[in-house]
Amino acid sequence: MTERGDGGFDLGDGQRPDPDIPSQAELDAEDMAELAKRSSADRDQTGLYPVRRGDPGPAPIPLVKHAVGCFWAAAVAGAICMVYGFLNLGTIKDLLYTRLLDGVRDDPGNAAPEDQISGISSTFPPVMLVLIAVFLAVEYLLLVNTAKHNSRGVRNVYLSVVVVHMMCIPIGIDLLFAYDGLSVVIVVLGWAQLVLLALSALCTLRKEVNDWLPAPNKVRPGTGFGRR
Known part of the structure; x- marks a missing residue:
């Protein structure tokens, strides 16, 4: 061979x-x-999955001080609104009931059914007031853990929750506090809470924060759900 x-x-x-x-x-x-x-x-x-840095260093000032400071200011404003709302809960229910009843008379086609007005006016105010505390508690945990765990994903969830919260604030102000018989200061505090939450969210988007957080995962063509 x-x-x-x-x-x-x-x-x-x-x-x-x-x-x-x-x-x-x-x-x-x-x-x-x-x-x-x-x-x-x-x-x-x-x-797709970059190697995580060993030690990212201390969290940047815009995240641990500016964002947190704006959040606490928003939390104080929200807490005042919540306490005021519970102290005047009976009045708010009556005012909301009257508004809904007027809506049935003025525009019955777009108003709530008359037989449901009593239930809505009794249930909606306390639920909205409790949601203030729920939103603030969730946002605080997300903001703190963004800095603690150096997590871009947690930061993004924080931003999402803040956006939803900000969308709810104008509705809550209008239905709970925008009445002649209630203090206009609470309305101002409600809008102040919205602005402060927006500032807190913007602080987490600062360049220093983005540079400190780990790089986002890349999405390549063909790696989505439709890949076979």
């Missing part, structure tokens, strides 16, 4: 090896292709 120049072997007496058995050169080529494929997959995996 002698080796040919193409990496195969002659068995002697003019016999050729089985054509189904790959030559050494073909095996080497397959190995190289497999290694190249694995290297490409490893690079893609590294790009």
Whole structure:
């Protein structure tokens, strides 16, 4: 048996090896292709899930002081509104009932059914007041854990919750406190809470904060839910 120049072997007496058995050169080529494929997959995996930094350093001032300070100011404003609302809960229910009843008379097509007005005016105010505390508690935990765990994902959830909270504030102000018989100071505090929450959220988007947080995962074509 002698080796040919193409990496195969002659068995002697003019016999050729089985054509189904790959030559050494073909095996080497397959190995190289497999290694190249694995290297490409490893690079893609590294790009999608970058290695987390060991020590990001102390949290930046805009996150731990400015954002937190604005949040606490918003929390104080929200707490005052909540306490005032519970102290005047009976009055707020009566005022809301009257408003809803007027809506039935003035625009029955777009108003709540008259037989449901009593239940709505009794249930809606306390639920909205409790939601103030719920929103603030969730936002505080998210904001603190953003700095504690150096998490971009937690920061993004904080921003989402703040946006939802800010959308609810004008509705709450209008339905709970925008009456002649109630203090206008509470309305001002409600709008102040909205502005302060917006400032807190903007502080978490400062360049110093984005540079300190880990890089976001990259989304490559073909890596979505539709990939087969």
